[in-house]
Amino acid sequence: MPPRASVSALTDSVSVSIQAPGGWYQSNSGWIRGADGGLLIDTCATEGLTRRLLAAVDADLGARPLTLALTHAHGDHANGAGAVRGRGGTVLARTATAHEVKAGPHTFPQVFDCSVWGDIDPPADITEVEAVQAVDLGGRVPEIHPVPVKAHTAGDLVVWDSADGVLFTGDLLFVGVCPLAIQGNVRGWLEVLLGWLPAFEAKHLVPGHGPAVDRAAVTPLVDYFQWLIEVTDKPEPDFAALYADARDRWPDWLDSERHAVNLLVAHAESRGAEPDLMAAITALMTTNGGRIVLDL
Secondary structure, three states: OOEEEEEEEEOOOOOEEEOOOOOOOOOEEEEEEEEOEEEOOOOOOOOOHHHHHHHHHHHHOOOOEEEEEEEOOOOOOOHHHHHHHOOEEEEEEEEHHHHHOOOOOOOOOOEEOOOOOOOOOOOOOOEOOOEEEEOOOOOOOOEEEEEOOOOOOOOEEEEEOOOEEEEEEEEEEOOOOOOOOOOOOHHHHHHHHHHHHHHHOOOEEEEEEOOOOOOOHHHHHHHHHHHHHHHHHOOOOOHHHHHHHHHHHHOOEEEEOOHHHHHHHHHHHOOOOOOOOOHHHHHHHHHHHOOEEEEE
16 A cells, blocks of 8 residues: 555644655655744655645645745655645755756656656746745744755755744654665764754654654664764775674664665765765665665
């Protein structure tokens, strides 16, 4: 059965849409409601999923105008941006994210098998955000915070609702799902998790994948990235053995094939080199046993 989003009120003014179990292209969204408008954080991978999300948003916001903040450019979060812009909404994103989204959509058919994308054409215009920006919704003023270093991607941002202590982290945080660093930087990501993200002192963290949690959920990712850095800081790691070790250490994480990618990225960083994207894709498909079938 395809995943279905579970929509619930996290606080009186913040709602979340959680796709379970949170694996490939099963991402989370949410929105913050004010008297004069709403701020949507991320969309979905397919036209159908985004339509269902926007129906839930409309039921809550009514005729209030909608602004969309994209936490990063990956299609599971950004493929619905064109639908939001097409109905008159404003789309906000980091510069790197805006450029990548507008060049899409990116469905990577050489890696993913999916027949239900629908209309996911990107918006023609995206407002770029490269500094902290408050979004006045009328009685609610959430803030968009660009991530200061390359982490999950080069264009990450978070949305902070200080009134309720809610932080939408995008894919800086995965819960119960293996993270993916194919376009990121393991050391930068770890730096963000250890220092920058905890400074918000959030009561509620809404991850890119997995259930909403508290700050304790950051610890497993910190442990994982520290392990990646340690075991790949050598000229010729035994990647097969390390992949098996990772699966044993984090047996409950979905999408364990991503360990193979993350090991390659961390090793490239240890040598001061750029990761080999084709080698990472090959490792991903080899450990998966072929193309990844998306059941959306």
